[in-house]
Amino acid sequence: MKIIIIPSGFKECLEAEEVASAMDKGIRRFDPTVNTIVIPMVDGGEGFVKTIIRIKKGNLIFIEATGPVGEKVETYFGMYVENGVKTAVIEMAAIAGLKMVPHNQRNPLKTTTFGVGELIQAALDSGADHILIGCGDSGTSDGGAGMAQALGVRFLNQEQQVIDINGGGDLHHIAHMDLSNVDARLSQVQINVACNWHNILCGTNGVAHVFAPQKGATPIEVELLANGLEHYANIIKKVTGIDVKTLPGSGASGGLGAGLIAFTGAQLFPRYEIIMKYIQIEQHLQGADLVLTAEGCLDRQTPNGKIPAEVARLAKQLGIPVIAITGTIGKDAWVNYTSGIDAYMSIIQKPTSLEKAMEDAAHLIADSAEAAVRQIQVGYRIAERKYRKGII
Known part of the structure; x- marks a missing residue:
């Protein structure tokens, strides 16, 4: 048999x-x-980096970055070279995954993807020509706003004051965003994202309604998140011209997919399509x-x-x-x-x-x-x- x-x-x-x-x-x-x-x-979540790096015979690079509840933690990304192209492999679950959120702090109103942005910066610092990001098993629902801040995006309130977005609960405070300080190197690298293609950011089937309860959100908090992400998407469209509300994959990892599209120029792919390029079955x-x-x-x-x-x-x-x-x-x-x-x-x-x-x-x-x-x-x-x- x-x-x-x-x-x-x-x-x-x-x-x-x-x-x-x-x-x-x-x-x-x-x-x-x-x-x-x-x-x-692997589907872009836990184990994504280690599996790809094992297949490509690359190396893991360990760094310290900001975890989902704002504390510094040890994490990693992978790096391999093929046909002269230096590829960094990042797994959002390794820095902002649900398993990294203590059970008594599981509230997506207060968890951040800031560390994902720090991993992207570390990859750029290492000379990456191409960045492959796995989106899955997240403990966040901030629309990638935390990541954006780490990459130089500044969020402003109605008084044009810079504010910190420390979780999905802060998104409704955003009145404007300043992209003038975004890391210029992002425009020089190709960023591909393996994500759940069926996840969208907003609406009744949006990421807050479907996944936030699994991350600790109460019914009232789900509505706060949904409204905050809707408002956030409106600001993104106003500033960038990109309507991320229902783009395929925009809701991946608590809306990180939307943030990657809007602020890094990333291309999103069905996770299975990306993974099958590496794992032939x-x-x-x-x-x-x-x-x-x-x-x-x-x-x-x-x-x-x-x-x-x-x-x-x-x-x-x-x-x-x-x-x-x-x-x-x-x-x-x-x-x-x-x-x-x-x-x-x-x-x-x-x-x-x-x-x-x-x-x-x-x-x-x-x-x-x-x-x-x-x-x-x-x-x-x-x-x-x-x-x-x-x-x-």
Whole structure:
């Protein structure tokens, strides 16, 4: 049997490589002779830099920058050279990710992307010709205003006084913005962004309404954020002429996508389109009997460009069955049956706390992978028995 293991990471818990290793371990516990091919996938969030740099045989560069709650933290970006082009790889989750926000401070009204701007500056200082940014797993919703400030954008109030934007809750104070001090080097580099193409900045399906609750926002705070981002988008259009409200990807990472478009001239791409340039999976799918994928939460948002759905789409073109292993089965998870996932299962088999589940995640994932292939084996035996009896 040839099984392709193509998981994403479990947010705030295990990176994709750790999930893949656990799945492989579970399968081999059942049958060590199974031919498994392990392809950890990243979607622009946690693990993005390390995966790309490993593939490109580049280097990690460690620096100190501003974390999402305003304190200095150690972070990193990657650098590699190919065909004479020096590329910096940045992962917003490594400096402004949700996992970096203490649980008692999870309020997107007060978290910042300032550190993302500092990472971009560090990449420019290192001589980057090209910057690749992964947007995902954010703990912010400031529309990239923090990042913009780090790059030289000045935000002004009604009295034309410079103000600090320290989170999405401050966006409504902006009356004007001054771009005269923006780092000039930004116009000399190509910036590409891997993001969720389906996320938009404003409206009923805007990023505040869809994702802010996951970052700790109450219903009232969600509306404050939504109104603030709408106001912010109006100011951006007034000053730059760019209407970022509903551009594809503009809502990525709490609106960081919009800020990257408006202030750095970045081009946004569906994250899977970017990642597939680095991680080739089609050739490995040839001749596969089964694909196992995984993600932390499988729900109605999964078909909107998330790894399990994209993997299933490719597998279905080749007629390969797909099973997804997930930490949580979320709302309307059944829609994934329409996206090519044939079956899914949660790693949680008995009542437990979130903390305990995350602590035991690798073991639970291995158990689930073993259970999946054991069930497949049962199906094989039933089919074999019927075949011998001439029923099929």
